[in-house]
Amino acid sequence: MNGVSRVTGGVIKHPLLERARDEYIPLCRDAADGIVLPLLGPTQSGKSIIFNEVVPILRASFKDARRGSIPIIGLQVETVSEGRTKPKWIGIELLKVLDHPIYKHIGAFDENEHYFPSKGRDETTLRIALKEAFQKRFTRRICLDEAHLLTRTKDPEL
Numbered sequence: 001m002n003g004v005s006r007v008t009g010g011v012i013k014h015p016l017l018e019r020a021r022d023e024y025i026p027l028c029r030d031a032a033d034g035i036v037l038p039l040l041g042p043t044q045s046g047k048s049i050i051f052n053e054v055v056p057i058l059r060a061s062f063k064d065a066r067r068g069s070i071p072i073i074g075l076q077v078e079t080v081s082e083g084r085t086k087p088k089w090i091g092i093e094l095l096k097v098l099d100h101p102i103y104k105h106i107g108a109f110d111e112n113e114h115y116f117p118s119k120g121r122d123e124t125t126l127r128i129a130l131k132e133a134f135q136k137r138f139t140r141r142i143c144l145d146e147a148h149l150l151t152r153t154k155d156p157e158l
Contacts, residue, residue: 017046025054029061033140038147051145062140070137073097077146085149091126094142098133 024039031037039047055074062071075093077085095103133139144150 014046017049020046021050021053024050025057028054028058028141028143048145051143055143058141058143064138066138068137070098071140072143073139073141074143075145077144077149079149083149087150088121088123088126090144090150091123091130092121095126095129095133098130098137098139100129100133103129 020039020041024037027037039050041047051074055072059072059074064071073094075090075097077090079085092103092106096106
């Protein structure tokens with residue numbers, strides 16, 4: 001794994017990062033469908049670097065010739081409210097990546113040209129649409145970078 005140093009402009013190889021990547025890729029490739037494999041580490045430890053290398057490798061490993069297939073999804077989780085991400089946002093973003101005809105234009109510049117009433121954007125409907133879309137697109141893996149943002153809550157006890 002090579003990275004360009006912001007300080008020196010040179011290439012730096014980090015053996016621990018390379019080792020983590022080399023151990024994580026086979027786990028992701030060989031895991032049974034439906035298994036959650038978190039990549040944990042402190043801030044600035046290289047998790048996103050590994051994520052950005054794992055997703056293309058998984059896409060190459062899980063090529064599917066069936067029409068419309070999207071076996072691997074890579075999604076960068078973003079905060080939408082007070083440093084948190086809402087599950088509804090994740091659902092809509094996944095449906096957009098899956099090119100769902102009802103949800104694919106939400107938030108796009110041409111959204112008004114493809115307007116659908118907000119009916120159908122509740123979490124239950126989104127879950128049903130996701131389940132169907134994953135099956136129809138033959139989705140095998142969903143890779144989320146910054147997934148820890150899903151765990152943030154306003155509840156002080158949690």
